[in-house]
Amino acid sequence: MRKAIVLFSGGMDSTACLYWTMQKYDEITLLSFLYGSKEDQTIIKVNKKFSSLLSVKTKIINLPFLEEFSQEAGSSLTKSEKKPPEVSSFEQLDREDLALQTAKEVWIPGRNILFLSIAASLADSSTVPTDIIFGANKEEGTTFPDNTLDFVNRMNKSIELGCLNQVTIQAPFHDSDKKDIVVFLTENNAKMAFSSSCYQIEEWTNEGKPIHCGTCESCQRRKRAFLQASIDDPTEYR
Template sequence: MQTKIGVVLLSGGLDSTVALWWAKKKGGYGEVHTLTFFYGSREERITRKVCEILAALSKVERQIFLELPWLGEFSIRSGATLVEGGDTPPKVSISMLEDKKIMKNASRSVWIPARNLCFVSIAASYAESIGGEAEIITGFNKEEAETFPDNSPIFIERMNALLEVSTIKAKVALRSPLIHLDKRGICALAKSLGVPVEYSNSCYDPAGITKNGEPIHCGLCESCARRKRAFLEAVGSDPTIYAHK
């Protein structure tokens, strides 16, 4: 009898890393595979190394990297600051995170055109090619859903409705175990699952990676600000290395 497969969309970020550990320890999957996409984002300087380390530590059964150059081209055309060739991502401090106007503008700046729609669709194609039953696992969460609609419960609900009528050779569903958690809750869950969070990368524009494989975060972008706040408030300390404190 074929076992259920968990297909984790692994960016190497905190959210997808915790989702990966959840899949391995709590998901009940016979196998866990990871998919990582490359489309020219600034963080790709270290993404492959980060994801290789995380996949090895979590002992996934299969790791796949996919190049999507066309998505990078679309992103540059749309003015996304998240990709190489675009403007620098806006600087955001912890104190700015509660300013809805600033956060709305910041999210629009880094927005990649229909990214999660593309990622889930490709993951569904991969899952269907395996056959049987599979769940696509993402790090979508409550906090990012406030500014990114493709991280929201309604996105998950509608994607699952779409998956029912877009796959016929396998039973494929989208699952987001962090959807009711903010970043603080995710950090707390990471601690309970024993996630080696020091190897995850949240930064939009990382400065590099240490010899030990720990990402060096810029410390200036929105994602770094959210990471700092979450660790300090949830567990009292932040294991992250920052180029700028």
């Protein structure tokens, strides 16, 4: 039996990981984390939606201490008085200075180290070898060092030493940008309209699709990916 845990935020990257995993593994668990962010309720809804759509198991873990750490760091994802940064044009997405500033504003301290470590602990409790599927990708790796293959390889070294079970992080889209991910999702008939890239979802359609703000950096990357891929964007925007 091939067993996998998909780190699932509900965005396009982790949704692509889910559909990739569906093709290769016998038993799948969606693993999501709540940490007092503006995305918490979105994560819950999208997790449950895809769990229902694809008949996979789900586990949601609450990390209240990470909310405290994030607020101390001044992250706009947990500070209620701070709005996530907005991007007015696609060109700004490629400006390194702006991208780095945006990354700092939405940074959650040690998030991926923590998430992967908890996933590894869960995988280590299994009686069979278990892979962790992680949505690291080339586009976000340019500004988020914990979204790179180097980061994944180093985490795998630690997990190899720290787990008794055979546990390995897989990052199937580490060399992909958002356009490539959109193409993959389209080719696999993924229900992309139910995924959420937005930092500040406030409304939902009657069908349960999140309505994106359309202006935060993450929304702009989503929009650009569909445009670059020449694929109609099914996302609902305000």
